[in-house]
Amino acid sequence: MYSRSHFVKGMELMVLLICYRLYGKATEDSVAYALVMGSTWFLVGSWLFDQFFFNPSGFEWQKIVDDWDDWNKWISSRS
Numbered sequence: 001m002y003s004r005s006h007f008v009k010g011m012e013l014m015v016l017l018i019c020y021r022l023y024g025k026a027t028e029d030s031v032a033y034a035l036v037m038g039s040t041w042f043l044v045g046s047w048l049f050d051q052f053f054f055n056p057s058g059f060e061w062q063k064i065v066d067d068w069d070d071w072n073k074w075i076s077s078r079s
Helices: 002-023 031-053 061-076
Strands: none
Touching: 002 031
């Protein structure tokens, strides 16, 4: 299922990145820091939203709206 393979991992990485930003000690002026953080945030974004970007039916606007509504209902559910 999508939630286990991508969404949960994306959320975990996002929480780790936020905690690292708040409490981590790093030289933020370095190029390595910028590359690692930029690529990791890109990975998080792609894992959270790739179901919309790589959807074969993604060129149908109504299908995108329906998928977005379903995704929001799924995220908001307390199960």
